[in-house]
Amino acid sequence: MANSKIMQFSEADIRAYNQLVDPTLGSKISLSYLATLWQEFDLPELADQMPILMKQAFNCCHELGFHQPYAISLSLTDKAPFKPGKPCWTYTLLIKQENAVIATCATTLLVEGHI
Numbered sequence: 001m002a003n004s005k006i007m008q009f010s011e012a013d014i015r016a017y018n019q020l021v022d023p024t025l026g027s028k029i030s031l032s033y034l035a036t037l038w039q040e041f042d043l044p045e046l047a048d049q050m051p052i053l054m055k056q057a058f059n060c061c062h063e064l065g066f067h068q069p070y071a072i073s074l075s076l077t078d079k080a081p082f083k084p085g086k087p088c089w090t091y092t093l094l095i096k097q098e099n100a101v102i103a104t105c106a107t108t109l110l111v112e113g114h115i
Contacts, residue, residue, distance in 0.1 A: 003041045004073040011066050029065075031058035034105040037093060041074045051109035054088055060103040064095070071096040077106070086112055 011027050018025040021032060035056060064070070071094075078090035093105040 003043075003075070004071060005040055006069050007037075007040070007072050008069055009064060009066050014066075027066075029063075031060055031103070031105070034058060034093060034095070034103060035107070037072060037105075038074065038091075038107075040072070043074075043091075045076070046109075046111070049111055051089070051111045054082075054108040054110050056108070057106045058104070061100075062097075062102045064102060068097065070102065078108075082110055086110055 009029055014029055014033065015027050017033055017036065018028070018030070022030070073096075074091055074093050076089055077092040078088075080088050080090070082088045087110075088108050089111050090106055090108045093107070094101060095103040
């Protein structure tokens with residue numbers, strides 16, 4: 001099941017983020033910024049979890065810009081066994097504009113206690 005939102009990127013938010021991670025980026029929207037978009041979504045299946053980040057993969061087809069609406073969705077796209085009682089869940093964040101995928105961020109988490 002996917003959670004979806006329509007969003008626009010704020011230049012002030014991007015500049016603040018870049019000041020923390022790489023001030024030379026100025027107001028450029030970096031791929032790593034996409035990982036911060038998770039905070040926009042409610043994921044009740046992770047509410048009682050302390051997942052461990054296993055890996056992230058970013059892909060961008062077009063440069064992201066300001067003052068443009070983007071459809072952003074986050075969904076659980078895979079559950080794979082890591083070891084007994086500890087599966088890895090992969091969530092995929094999609095950023096679309098006019099139904100075209102602009103960027104993706106796949107995040108794999110080690111989740112304890114779920115099968």
